[in-house]
Amino acid sequence: MAGVKTDSGTITYREAVAEGIAREMRRDPTVICLGEDIGPAGGVFKTTAGLFEEFGPQRIWDTPISEQAIVGAAMGAAMTGIRPVAEIMFSDFLACCWDYLANEIPKVRYMTGGQVTVPLVIRTANGGGLGFGAQHSQAVENWALAIPGLKIVAPSTPADVIGLMASAIRSDDPVVFFEHKGLFASKGPRPPEGHHVELGRAAVVREGTDVTLLALASTVHTALAAADRLAEDGISAEVVDLRCLIPMDLTTVLASVAKTSRLVTVEENPYQAGWGATVVSVVVDEGFHLLDAPVRRVASANVPLPFADALENEVMPTADKVVAAVRSVANF
Amino acid sequence: MSDSTELLRMYEQMAVIRRTEKAAYDLFLAGMVKGTTHLASGHEAVAVGASAALRPDDYVFATYRGHHHAMARGASPEACLAELMQKSTGLCKAKGGSMHLTHAAGNMLGSYAIVGAHLPMAVGAAWSARLRGTEQVAVAFFGDGATNIGAFHEALNLAAVWRLPVIFVCENNLYMEYTPIAAVTAADHPAADRAPAYRMSAQIVDGNDVIAVREVVASAAQRARAGEGPTVIEAETYRHYGHSRTDPATYRPAEEVERWLKHDPIDVARARLEALGVTPDTIKDTDERASAEVAAAVAAAKAAPAADIAEAFTDVWADGGAAWRV
Numbered sequence A: 001m002a003g004v005k006t007d008s009g010t011i012t013y014r015e016a017v018a019e020g021i022a023r024e025m026r027r028d029p030t031v032i033c034l035g036e037d038i039g040p041a042g043g044v045f046k047t048t049a050g051l052f053e054e055f056g057p058q059r060i061w062d063t064p065i066s067e068q069a070i071v072g073a074a075m076g077a078a079m080t081g082i083r084p085v086a087e088i089m090f091s092d093f094l095a096c097c098w099d100y101l102a103n104e105i106p107k108v109r110y111m112t113g114g115q116v117t118v119p120l121v122i123r124t125a126n127g128g129g130l131g132f133g134a135q136h137s138q139a140v141e142n143w144a145l146a147i148p149g150l151k152i153v154a155p156s157t158p159a160d161v162i163g164l165m166a167s168a169i170r171s172d173d174p175v176v177f178f179e180h181k182g183l184f185a186s187k188g189p190r191p192p193e194g195h196h197v198e199l200g201r202a203a204v205v206r207e208g209t210d211v212t213l214l215a216l217a218s219t220v221h222t223a224l225a226a227a228d229r230l231a232e233d234g235i236s237a238e239v240v241d242l243r244c245l246i247p248m249d250l251t252t253v254l255a256s257v258a259k260t261s262r263l264v265t266v267e268e269n270p271y272q273a274g275w276g277a278t279v280v281s282v283v284v285d286e287g288f289h290l291l292d293a294p295v296r297r298v299a300s301a302n303v304p305l306p307f308a309d310a311l312e313n314e315v316m317p318t319a320d321k322v323v324a325a326v327r328s329v330a331n332f
Numbered sequence B: 001m002s003d004s005t006e007l008l009r010m011y012e013q014m015a016v017i018r019r020t021e022k023a024a025y026d027l028f029l030a031g032m033v034k035g036t037t038h039l040a041s042g043h044e045a046v047a048v049g050a051s052a053a054l055r056p057d058d059y060v061f062a063t064y065r066g067h068h069h070a071m072a073r074g075a076s077p078e079a080c081l082a083e084l085m086q087k088s089t090g091l092c093k094a095k096g097g098s099m100h101l102t103h104a105a106g107n108m109l110g111s112y113a114i115v116g117a118h119l120p121m122a123v124g125a126a127w128s129a130r131l132r133g134t135e136q137v138a139v140a141f142f143g144d145g146a147t148n149i150g151a152f153h154e155a156l157n158l159a160a161v162w163r164l165p166v167i168f169v170c171e172n173n174l175y176m177e178y179t180p181i182a183a184v185t186a187a188d189h190p191a192a193d194r195a196p197a198y199r200m201s202a203q204i205v206d207g208n209d210v211i212a213v214r215e216v217v218a219s220a221a222q223r224a225r226a227g228e229g230p231t232v233i234e235a236e237t238y239r240h241y242g243h244s245r246t247d248p249a250t251y252r253p254a255e256e257v258e259r260w261l262k263h264d265p266i267d268v269a270r271a272r273l274e275a276l277g278v279t280p281d282t283i284k285d286t287d288e289r290a291s292a293e294v295a296a297a298v299a300a301a302k303a304a305p306a307a308d309i310a311e312a313f314t315d316v317w318a319d320g321g322a323a324w325r326v
């Protein structure tokens, strides 16, 4: 059968996007995709490869380069019985339709007194490290975090892509789904049919006792690499994958900090107004007594992302920077 | 229904809207309506004429100047005024206000205060109708000023290439806030002149003639349901109040105001009723019924309890709540 590959074993993060969407499209005929080049072309990142072949033009719609029309039409369709999955090619382009994410989609249910619901997913390729320069590399989950009324998902593994995609599409709330460009080629086990991961459930992906490394999407892998290095020094790092920014699983974060007494956030967004700032404000407010050391935030520098590999590496979070941050608090 | 019965019904609806807007203005002056209002007095025929041409299950999207559209789709004057007055019985539980009147029970899916934002939504509702095979039509009402924002152009292009059952109704009242639309628009007819560029047919209509509006919307809706795609309608009209709140609209030339006030949509409808042989007494009875209905609505809205504080934390999410963390 043409369409999305369904063989077992491993799956890439990239394939998991299409697989996650396809699983929901098979069970729910109201799930409809729209976006630029997502049809026969399979998406610029090939994250929708096979969907057009399996589901056809009535369910997979190529659009003009009209970010406002894509997201605005998805909103109108979501209010009237469809579950649209809209793709914004690069997350930087969310700025072109930000009105819908800031003013329309998250507010319409509230300001109508609950008269309408907006069950839609906006998927977008997010993040840097690939030399795409300042306008195609940003990690912008924190933009969405500034707006009450949006659920925010950013998976780190293929299994989570599938599991969180299921929950995002089934959610009656609007979900912004950040797919990390740097993870597309990464591989992991293909989860069984029916796999789903509830929104707002962080995962402890490595247990430890000395410090909590709190990470999201690409930085989960940065944190895991740092944890390996720290283990060589006898420092036991616990790595928590937040998975969603909203709902934010602060219960898991506080439980981990209760165990380790130290917290380092690892964020790809800029330090200024990054998601870690919100987490840390809660941790120091509600968990101050749990802490034995200052909290450190490893995030991107407060500059536009540069093009050259060496410069990009200089400003983005790396395992080296995480290791250094942990060392600075380890013997505090 | 005979022509005169239907017209009398539309006349009464316009009379109720006119009086509700007057009440909103007076309540604003009396300090009982806070924030802002954008009254639609003068625009009644656009909403009422269009509504008369639509099916109850068709979708309507409006702007912050949208009281007339909410009422034309069945929202009660009482619920509208209660919303403006921050009462718990308001149309949106006092969480929307004047600019966001919504009556989803009548498929009036919202009033939006970011200029042009709802045009793509109407396109999406029309797309949804197509996907679900319902033959519903979606209508976006917007101002002349909205034709200069990107969302207007993105919406028209997408509607045209997908041949969607959507009707774009521009209420051209000659001004975007305080600036004459002609001074900032490279087209004589801001909406209609742009339509051909999107291979879309356009109709210019007297927006103060409820029958003329009903006819152009009916034919656009028929074309839309037949799969013949979208239409732009530019309804020429004029607002009787200023842009918002208590704006005295001194930027409008006196002779222009006078000319348009002589072409009041309610007078136009009344003249049509008289031409159909409806008696002055019947019209007077209708006016009195409208006055009584709105007076009762004002009294009920005034008497209603204030906004329920607990509602601040409902309706963010579909589960009814507002929890952002676990």
Ligand SMILES: Cc1ncc(C[n+]2csc(CCOP(=O)(O)OP(=O)(O)O)c2C)c(N)n1
Pocket (backbone or CB within 6 Å): B038, B065, B113, B114, B115, B142, B143, B144, B145, B146, B147, B171, B173, B175, B176, B177, B243
């Ligand atoms: C995107 C955006 N820009 C500016 C405004 C401020 N504003 C509110 S109404 C308005 C004028 C709109 O004119 P028009 O579309 O003709 O509608 P009308 O008020 O005449 O009905 C402006 C500029 C806004 N609400 N949204």
Ligand SMILES: [Mg+2]
Pocket (backbone or CB within 6 Å): B143, B144, B145, B171, B172, B173, B174, B175, B176, B177
């Ligand atoms: Mg105007």
